[in-house]
Amino acid sequence: MATLKYQQVKKYIIDFMQAEHLKYGDPIPTESELMKRFDVSRHTVRRALSDLVNEGWLYTMQGSGTYVSDPNADMNISGKMVGIITTYFRDYIFPDIISGMDDVFSEEGYSLLLGTTKNNSTRERVVLNNMLNNQLAGLIVEPSKSVYPNQNIQLYRKFINRGIPVLFIHATYRALETSYVIQDDEYAGYIVTKHLIDLGHKYILGIFKQDDMQGHGRYQGYQNALEEAGINTGDDLVQWFTTEGSRKVASEENIKAWLDENEKVTAFVCYNDKLAVNVLNSLMALGYSVPQDYSIVSFDNSKRANTMVTKLTSVAHPKAELGEKAAHLLIELMKNPNQIFEEVMKPELVIGDSTRKI
Known part of the structure; x- marks a missing residue:
């Protein structure tokens, strides 16, 4: 019996993943490319x-492409699918x-359908509508501008x-139960600030994100x-920014203006590692050193925090552990949706190396 065209495409993709030793997340x-290689229609490739x-x-990410989920997947998996929506994905x-979620779901026979919102509720709406058109068993969401x-x-x-x-994950919408x-963001904000206070810092500039619940928790x-x-240093030492203003808030111009207005500042609490790296770079460009001139603390303990010449002092985000926990709980919810x-x-x-005693 002749092999159907779409089956040839399937076999090629599986052989390609294994021959190239592709890992989770590889495109x-x-x-x-597949249409050209096999001289078939887009419908055949998509099937x-x-x-x-x-x-x-595999898993798909709306507007981006198709990526490796598990190169050793069982061909007898039943086709159950879970939707995952995050603000960002490949960074x-x-x-x-996502890897933590996939480890759990793949063991239970679920595949993933991914979407990203760029922390934008209009994009979130598009992704949700796409998810509604698929036969999902459950949905995990990181809210946009929560x-x-x-x-x-x-x-x-x-x-x-x-x-x-x-x-x-990370936050909720108040209108939904x-x-x-x-993560306990309020406690996270407390321990990083207390660390600076224990080192003798009193004038601590806090930079927080105003459109996400995480920012408000860390501020509190x-x-x-x-x-x-x-x-009690007052509101002058607190700066807020939105998703759209994340680059400008840590610019050399802004950092210089804040320091000129607050000459007693000796330390920064930054909303996350992305922001902290930008603040550190701006301070260096202005001729300052970290931690000799200013101490910096942040949140997430990401790869960025650990690959800088000055390793950041940062609150560790559970990352894969959080993903695994969310996946396990969603599986329980799929068995009994009445639980909360x-x-x-x-x-x-x-x-890390970004703080010092004064």
Whole structure:
């Protein structure tokens, strides 16, 4: 019996992944490349890719492409699919989070359908509508701009009304009563600020993200530590930024202006490692040294925190552990959707080279 065209495409992709020793997250050849190689239609290629997604070999990311999920997947997997929506994907802490989820779901026979929002609720709406057109067993979401009222609440209710459980990570939407796995951001803000206070710092500039709940939690922890130590420096030492203003907030111009206005500042609490790296680079460009002139602390203990010449002191994000926890809880919800899980993970501070005693 002749092998059908789409089956030839499937076999080629599997052989290619194994021959090239592709790992989780590696891209496979594009649809156009596969169409040209086999002289077949886009429909044939998409049928092959769809089969491989359902069988656990691949996952797709809307607007980006198709990537390796498990190069040793079992061809007998039943085709169950879970949706994962994050603000970003191929950068920072997100590959580790997704990998943690995939480790759990692949063992249970689930494949992943991924979408990213760039922390934008309009993009989130597009991704949610795409997810609704697929036969999902469950959905994990990192909210976009979680502090603000969200335009997509009715879409989330559609999932819930269809019996598809929804679990949030990092934050939640107040309008929905759903399960979540979050980090204790208030405690995280407290321990990084207390670390600076214990080193003798009193004038500590805090830079926080205003459109995500994580930023507000970290700010509250920062304030709690200052109040506990009897330090009251006022709002002049707190700077807020939005997703769209994340680059400008740490620019040389802004950093110089803040330091000119607050000459007593000796340390920075930065919303995350991305921001901290930009602040550190701006300070160096202005002729300052870290930690000799200024100490810096941040959040997430990402690869960026550990690959700088000056290793950042940073709160460790659970990353893969959080992903695994979210996956396990969603599986429980898929068995019993009436449960509500409220999981709060306690962070730890990792001491680097970016702080010193004064």
